[in-house]
Amino acid sequence: MSAPLSDRATVRAAGPVSTAAPAAAGDPGVRSPRRAGTRHTLLGTAAGNAVEWYDWAIYATFASFIAKQLFSPSDPSSAFLATLAIFAVGFVARPFGGFLFGWMGDRIGRKASMTVCVGLSSLGSLAIGLTPTFEMLGAGASLMLLIARLAQGLAHGGELPSAQTYLSEMAPAPRRGYWSSLIYVSGTVGILFGTLLGAVLATVLTPEQMASFGWRIPFLLGGAFGLVAFLMRLRMEESEAFTSAVPAPARSGFFADLGRHWRQALMVIGLTVGLTVVYYVWGVSTPAYAINVLHIDATGALWAGVVANLVFMAVLPLWGRLSDRIGRRPVLLIGGLGSAALYFPATWLVRDAAWQLGVSMSAMLVFIAASAAIVPAVYAELFPTSIRTIGVAIPYAIVVAAFGGTAAYLQAGFGAWFGTAGPTAFGVYTILLLLASALTVTRLRESRGLALDGS
Structure with a gap:
């Protein structure tokens, strides 16, 4: 007779069973295999995910320096636009990376896919710095x-789906929502x-030092962080x-598996x-936007953003815990409809002061966190093990490229x-897209x- 679901989840989280004689409780220097395995799981997943987001952020932050150093100085405006165009190329590469590393994750292993992704991303960061x-x-x-x-775009297209799938599979089933919040926290x-x-x-550093070598430091550090x-x-x-x-030869065709789960792929998009x-x-x-359009003091605006993101990080695990108690669907609806209503x-609160920006961002990010905390778990719970990584990776990467990659352009273009x-x-x-997501939640089964398991 198979073990109860809760027991199987506990065994999965604990990792391999040790055959060594148990150490006496309280013996100094003795580490629990379960706790050591959990630590490796959480730290390894968080470190690689943080490096990916760090790489994306520093390119945007230092784009003006890149334009001056790596493009022709004869036309500064064209150089800056070319730098931003290459930033967009990274988004375009994501769906291809989602397919490549999603396939690797479902055929070779989640760990292999995650490891190659972070290695490739760190090489890209090192190359930019050099x-x-x-x-x-x-x-x-x-x-x-x-x-x-392009290398980083490929890696980033595979990193998040692989990490989300791995973390969700390693998490104890009763705490999967809480564990999945680590993705956006890290x-x-x-x-x-x-x-x-x-x-x-x-x-x-002086402006001259920043222009000559200072902008390279974050990329070199990114390469070092990626190696770690x-x-x-x-x-x-x-x-x-x-x-x-079930071993791969016993499964049906790979693309046939994907085709049978097209509804789940549409749910990922929604x-x-x-x-x-x-x-x-x-x-x-x-x-x-507040600095350039509303002319709010740059230092105050940036610190408002830092404070708001700290609030975001603090509430993510709380939403994850709540979803483990009351269910995924109620939390997703609170997040989506709350963000739409607020x-x-x-937007109207932000006028001419940094504190207004901080309050508005913090309030919005509290509701955004409700969805962000648990979608990694929800994605994983949609698909069977055989296509869990690629089933998420392809639709997710397409949406991020099509909607996330164009958000800045459309925000400026609408003006x-x-x-x-x-x-x-x-x-x-934006509100219509949030309502589309909320409508998708109503069609979602509670998970x-x-x-x-290995089905």
Whole structure:
């Protein structure tokens, strides 16, 4: 007779059973295998995910320096636009990375996919930090930057789905929502560290030093951080859900499996469209908008963003815990509908002061966190083990590229196309996407406590 679901979940979280004689309780220097395995799982997953988000953040932060160093100085405006275009290329590469590393995660292993992803991303960061200037290499400098960003885009397209799948499979079923909140917590740590590092470098280095070598430091550090995460992931165990799954030759065709789960793929798209846009707006771009459009003091606006993201990090685990108690669907609806209802009041509050920005961002991010905390678990609970990584990776990467990658362009474009009505029009666009996500939630089966076995 098979073990109860709760027992199987406990065994899965505990890792392999040791055959050694048990040590006496309280013996000094004795580590619990379960606790050691849990520590490796959480730290390895968090470190790699933080590096990915850090890499993405520092490119945006130091884009103006990259443009001056790696592109022709004869046309600064074109150089900056080319730098941003290469940033967008990283988004375009994500769906391809989602397919490649999703396939690897479902055929070779979640651990292998995650390890290669963080290694490739760190090599891209190192390459950017070491790329010769345009003056030294000419157009070759721009080409090296493009190749590095393509590599990072591929890696980032596979990193998040692989990490989400692995973490959800390793988590005890009754606490999967709580564990899944680690994805956005660690990602936000990466963004905040990159932002604060930029502020520190700008403070201690002169503008000339920043332009010549200071902008390279974050990328070189990103390569070093990625190497550490790579080594940490080598020590992680593969999830038991994957290792106990039916062997690949006994499964039906790979693409046939995907085709049979097209409804789940559409649910990933529906769940993601609202979250990715509203998070980008309120978690990433609002401080820049406040500085450039509302002329709020730059220092105050940036610190308001830091405080709001700290609030975001603090509430993520709380929403995860709540979903483990009352279910995924109620928490997702609270997050989506709450974000939609608060969008315009939060926008109207921000006028001319940094404190207004901090309050608005914090309030919005509290509701955004409800969805962000648990979608990694929800995605994993949609698919069987055999296609769990790629089933999430492809639709997720497409949505992030199509909606997250265009959010900044549309936010600025709506202002140009509709004049003073632009912000309102963009707000309506965002709210409609949030409502589409909420509608998707109503079609979602409740999956709290579901066992992710090797089926």
